[in-house]
Structures are given as structure tokens and as C-alpha cells.
Amino acid sequence: MTTTTPTTAGAVPVGAGLSMFDPVFIGIDEFGQPVYLDVVYHNLLAAGEPGGGKSGLVNNICGHGVLCDNTRLVLFDAKLVELGPWRDLADAFIGPDIDHGIDILRRLLVVATNRYTWLLANRRRKLAEGDGMSVILTVIDELAMYSTVLGTKAQQEEFSTLLRGLVSLGRACGMPVVAATQRPSWDIIPASLRDLFGYRAAFRCTSLNSSNIILGQGWAEQGYTASDIAPTNQGAAYLLAEGGVPRRIKAAYLTDTDIYNIADYAAWTRRPTGTPAPAVDPTEWEMAA
Amino acid sequence: MSKSSPRRFGGKSTATVTVIEAKVHRSSARNAKMAFILTAVIVGLLSAVVAASYWHPIVALFVGALIGVPTGAVVWLLVRVWPVIRLLWWWSLEVFLAVVLLTCWVQLANHTPTVVTLLVVALVVGVPAAIPTVRRQVIAWTWCLIVRHRLRVCFAQFIIANQSGSLPLILWARPTPVGERVWVYLRPGLSAKDLESRLDKIAVTCHASTVLIERASESNAAYLRFDIKRREVLNARVGSPLVDVIDPTAPVSASPLTVPTALDLPDVDAPTITLPAQGKPAGKKPATTANGSKPAASSASDDTDDVSDWI
Numbered sequence: 131m132t133t134t135t136p137t138t139a140g141a142v143p144v145g146a147g148l149s150m151f152d153p154v155f156i157g158i159d160e161f162g163q164p165v166y167l168d169v170v171y172h173n174l175l176a177a178g179e180p181g182g183g184k185s186g187l188v189n190n191i192c193g194h195g196v197l198c199d200n201t202r203l204v205l206f207d208a209k210l211v212e213l214g215p216w217r218d219l220a221d222a223f224i225g226p227d228i229d230h231g232i233d234i235l236r237r238l239l240v241v242a243t244n245r246y247t248w249l250l251a252n253r254r255r256k257l258a259e260g261d262g263m264s265v266i267l268t269v270i271d272e273l274a275m276y277s278t279v280l281g282t283k284a285q286q287e288e289f290s291t292l293l294r295g296l297v298s299l300g301r302a303c304g305m306p307v308v309a310a311t312q313r314p315s316w317d318i319i320p321a322s323l324r325d326l327f328g329y330r331a332a333f334r335c336t337s338l339n340s341s342n343i344i345l346g347q348g349w350a351e352q353g354y355t356a357s358d359i360a361p362t363n364q365g366a367a368y369l370l371a372e373g374g375v376p377r378r379i380k381a382a383y384l385t386d387t388d389i390y391n392i393a394d395y396a397a398w399t400r401r402p403t404g405t406p407a408p409a410v411d412p413t414e415w416e417m418a419a
Numbered sequence: 420m421s422k423s424s425p426r427r428f429g430g431k432s433t434a435t436v437t438v439i440e441a442k443v444h445r446s447s448a449r450n451a452k453m454a455f456i457l458t459a460v461i462v463g464l465l466s467a468v469v470a471a472s473y474w475h476p477i478v479a480l481f482v483g484a485l486i487g488v489p490t491g492a493v494v495w496l497l498v499r500v501w502p503v504i505r506l507l508w509w510w511s512l513e514v515f516l517a518v519v520l521l522t523c524w525v526q527l528a529n530h531t532p533t534v535v536t537l538l539v540v541a542l543v544v545g546v547p548a549a550i551p552t553v554r555r556q557v558i559a560w561t562w563c564l565i566v567r568h569r570l571r572v573c574f575a576q577f578i579i580a581n582q583s584g585s586l587p588l589i590l591w592a593r594p595t596p597v598g599e600r601v602w603v604y605l606r607p608g609l610s611a612k613d614l615e616s617r618l619d620k621i622a623v624t625c626h627a628s629t630v631l632i633e634r635a636s637e638s639n640a641a642y643l644r645f646d647i648k649r650r651e652v653l654n655a656r657v658g659s660p661l662v663d664v665i666d667p668t669a670p671v672s673a674s675p676l677t678v679p680t681a682l683d684l685p686d687v688d689a690p691t692i693t694l695p696a697q698g699k700p701a702g703k704k705p706a707t708t709a710n711g712s713k714p715a716a717s718s719a720s721d722d723t724d725d726v727s728d729w730i
Contacts, residue, residue: 161595162652215673251479281619352631363651380657382657382658390671391667
């Protein structure tokens with residue numbers, strides 16, 4: 131799945147030099163202030179009705195991820211087109227193929243376990259920026275497709291279980307998960323999986339109940355309900371992150387042209403192996419594979 | 420003032436009393452009487468004790484009464500007119516602004532010819548009105564003045580408060596891009612939870628769209644922040660800074676895709692549909708809509724995309 135750098139260019143420019151440990155810009159709040167998320171140590175669940183702007187948010191994070199040094203992407207998109215532009219930059223791109231998805235999740239879990247062993251051996255509890263290990267960003271668009279539609283019942287359950295493992299394990303070892311779905315109720319995504327996501331973004335919903343499912347019980351009664359977002363206002367959402375209180379944000383929007391421009395540029399500046407291999411990298415990825 | 424009233428109100432009402440200004444007004448007479456007696460007795464006795472060290476105790480008692488009764492009368496007067504003082508305090512800024520403006524107008528009219536007066540007024544009013552930034556600032560701060568009064572109306576008219584009818588302290592307000600933010604210090608008898616069940620009514624009273632209440636202090640539950648929202652500001656498209664860090668002339672580097680040719684329903688044979696029988700939404704809601712918007716997708720994903728609309 132790795133891309134080959136075009137040979138037409140005589141020289142390749144130095145990349146943007148971002149890092150996944152940098153705060154990721156996702157939009158602005160009602161005060162006009164930029165909103166940043168610390169994605170690397172948190173899992174993000176974005177939900178809301180179709181056309182609400184979930185993909186815009188997810189693409190912002192992907193766009194940041196591909197321009198980052200030492201970052202690998204694992205993309206799940208049963209709809210293909212939402213995360214498709216980044217497919218050549220990702221270490222794995224899973225379309226409507228749940229078997230492939232389960233394989234990848236198993237590999238990711240092995241990597242996570244190995245990393246924790248490494249951390250234990252180094253008397254640490256959390257991966258830090260200077261460790262030389264890559265950040266493996268897992269992005270799932272339309273999570274419900276994998277947990278309810280594709281594959282057999284057993285496969286769907288296995289997928290959910292493995293993902294629950296990754297979401298609970300990945301946070302401290304540089305393997306964050308960003309998932310988007312339409313309505314994360316218990317019949318679509320197990321509540322035990324949903325509750326593991328620390329950051330929540332509620333895009334427009336049709337009811338108070340739906341909003342409560344995304345943000346957590348009780349917020350709608352306090353006035354924080356995504357059902358008051360106008361249907362025409364795409365990208366507006368309630369974000370529950372730092373601060374403990376949901377705040378209204380507007381996710382930045384990348385046009386298709388922007389997305390493909392960023393993808394082309396990232397492919398141009400990235401090394402053929404996806405990310406540079408640091409000398410101290412204990413090569414878990416290859417071990418896991 | 421609040422000390423004396425529970426003995427009367429406690430008997431005839433339930434645990435909560437809807438605060439009405441008239442009731443407050445009636446109780447102020449009783450409060451004033453109590454304040455007069457308490458102040459007169461305490462001040463009189465203290466004065467008598469002090470005077471006793473200079474004069475004969477009986478003379479000292481008379482001196483005490485002479486000091487205590489006028490002090491009590493002053494306190495009685497203060498408590499009696501307290502509702503009026505409170506009202507003046509609430510409207511002090513408006514009163515001050517009105518006095519300043521009227522004085523300015525009168526002085527201007529007395530000292531300049533009519534044409535100049537009108538010209539100055541036209542400039543003073545017209546320039547801020549013509550410059551959008553200034554105009555918006557003026558309007559925003561005016562709303563801050565209005566909204567503090569409206570919030571007090573909320574508390575006085577329909578929010579259950581304590582038996583003595585004391586209203587929360589409405590502190591300062593300042594404009595935000597979406598409306599106003601007002602800090603409020605609750606008096607005993609109210610909590611943030613009580614207010615949260617009345618958010619819609621507060622919004623109506625404040626002529627606003629929505630109202631949110633947050634605690635303004637980690638350590639004090641009485642100190643709240645009201646976020647009053649009367650306009651939506653997140654309408655415009657927000658750009659991403661990522662676009663600025665890239666070179667848009669980068670060579671195209673997409674890997675070739677095998678594009679399926681079966682892009683319409685008749686092109687796909689029935690057995691090739693690979694949707695699972697177990698998927699509940701798929702079983703209930705068959706993919707009926709025609710969808711040709713995804714030429715790059717395989718035939719299977721065409722169907723799954725339709726199903727996802729029903730989740």
C-alpha cells in the first residue's frame with residue numbers, strides 16, 4: 131500500500147515537519163478561538179446524522195497525520211471515498227472487507243502489547259515524543275458498517291472486541307483511535323466500547339436522546355444538545371474534550387481539492403516506506419507482522 | 420431583614436415561596452420594626468454601659484436611651500426605604516447615563532446655536548452608528564445592561580427562591596460573540612440544578628435563543644456563569660491551516676485503481692450481492708435506492724453504502 135515517490139521531480143522538498151504530539155487543529159469555537167485536540171493520548175468519537183460534518187473532522191485529523199513525521203495511518207472506510215484520498219499514505223487501508231479489518235486489528239494489538247512490554251522494560255508507563263517510536267493513528271469512518279453490517283455476526287463481534295482492546299490499550303502507547311459513526315447507540319456499538327472514547331464530538335442529531343448517547347447522559351438536560359444545531363450548519367458540533375463541559379465548535383472544512391493536494395504533497399515528501407525508520411526503533415511493526 | 424421574616428412566612432406557606440416584589444415590600448415594614456427595636460435596645464444598652472463609667476447609672480440609662488432611639492430610627496428608615504435604594508442601585512448605571520446625557524444636551528443647547536447643536540448631535544450619534552465595529556460594540560454593551568434586568572425579572576417572577584425573598588446577586592456582564600455572559604452569585608435557596616430546569620423560560624425572558632449555566636468557581640457552588648446566546652456565529656466555513664503548509668503543485672501520486680464497470684443496478688447480477696444475512700439493518704431494510712454517485716467503489720460497496728443510510 132505504500133506509494134512510490136514520483137521521479138519527475140529533481141528534488142523533494144522537506145515536509146511540513148508536524149508531529150502527532152503537536153495539538154491537532156480541528157476548528158474554531160464560538161469565541162473565534164482555534165480548537166486543538168491532543169489526539170495522540172486520546173481516543174475521539176465523532177457522531178451525528180449523515181451530512182453533519184463528521185468526515186470533515188476526520189479528514190482534518192488525517193490531513194494532520196499524513197503531514198506528520200514518524201506517523202503511520204491505519205484507515206477503515208467501508209464507503210471508500212471518505213478516507214480514500216489517504217489510501218496510498220496509509221500503512222493499511224481497509225475497505226468493505228471485515229476479514230482484512232480483523233487481521234489488521236490483531237496486528238495492532240500485538241504491536242500495542244509489544245510496546246507496553248518495551249515500556250515496562252524501560253520503567254515507563256507512557257510513550258513520549260523522544261522515544262523514536264512511530265505513532266499509529268487508526269481512523270475508522272462509519273464504524274457501524276463493521277460492527278453491524280459487514281461480515282457475519284461472529285466477525286462483527288470479534289471486530290468490536292478487538293477494537294475495544296485497541297481503544298483501551300492504544301492510548302498510552304501512541305496508538306490513538308479516531309472513529310466516526312452516525313448513532314452510537316448500544317445496538318450499533320457496544321456501550322463498553324463507546325464509553326472508552328475520551329473525546330466526543332456530537333454533530334447535528336435529530337433528538338435530545340441521540341445527543342445524550344454521544345456526549346453522555348445528562349448533557350441535553352443542561353442545555354448541551356446537538357439537536358439545536360441547524361441542519362444547514364454543516365461542521366458545527368458540540369465537542370466534549372478538555373474542560374469537562376461540551377463546547378460548540380465548527381470543524382474546519384477541507385475541500386476535495388484541498389484533501390487531494392495535501393495527500394499528493396504528503397506522498398511527495400514522505401519517504402517511500404511511509405515513515406522514516408529511526409535507528410533506535412525496535413521494529414515492532416515488522417515483528418508484529 | 421432576613422432574620423425576622425421566616426417566623427411569619429414559615430407558618431402559612433410550604434417550604435418554597437414564589438418571590439413577588441409586593442410580598443417583599445410588605446415584609447419590609449415588619450423587618451424595619453424589628454431592626455428598630457434590636458438596634459435601639461443594643462445600642463442603648465452599650466451606650467448606657469459606657470456612660471455608666473462617667474455618670475450615675477440612672478443618668479447613663481437616659482443617655483443610652485437618647486443615643487439608642489435615634490440610631491434605631493436611622494436603621495428603621497434605612498430598612499424601610501431599602502426596596503427603593505435597591506431599585507435605585509439596580510438602575511444606577513441607567514440613571515447615571517441619563518443624567519449625563521441630559522446634562523450634556525442641555526449644556527450644548529444653551530451654549531451653541533441650534534445648527535451647531537444638531538450638527539454635534541448628528542456627529543456624536545451618527546459616527547458610531549456608521550462605523551460597524553463601534554455600532555456592534557455599543558449594541559453588545561447595551562444588551563449587557565438589558566440582560567441583567569431581564570435575569571432579575573426571571574429570578575423575581577418565576578424562579579423559586581428563599582422565604583425572605585432575597586434575589587441572587589447579579590454581578591457583572593460582558594458581551595460574547597454569541598450574546599452575553601453574566602456572572603451571578605446565588606443566595607441560599609437556589610442551586611444550579613434548579614436553574615437548569617428553567618433554561619427555556621430564562622431564554623424567553625432574556626429574548627435569547629438559548630441559555631447555558633456553568634459553575635464559575637470550582638470551590639463555590641453559588642458562583643455561576645450564565646451564557647446567553649442570541650445569535651449563531653459558526654455559520655461561515657472554517658479553513659484549515661494545513662492548506663497553507665503544503666505546496667499545491669505537488670505531483671499527483673495516486674495509485675491506479677481498478678474501476679468496476681457495473682455502475683448501475685441491471686449491471687450487477689443477483690448472486691454477486693455479498694451482503695450478509697446476519698446484518699440486522701440489512702435484513703430489515705433492503706437497499707432500494709439507486710446510487711450511482713460512487714464510480715470508484717466496487718459493486719459490493721455500492722450496496723453497503725445504501726444500507727448505511729438506514730442505520
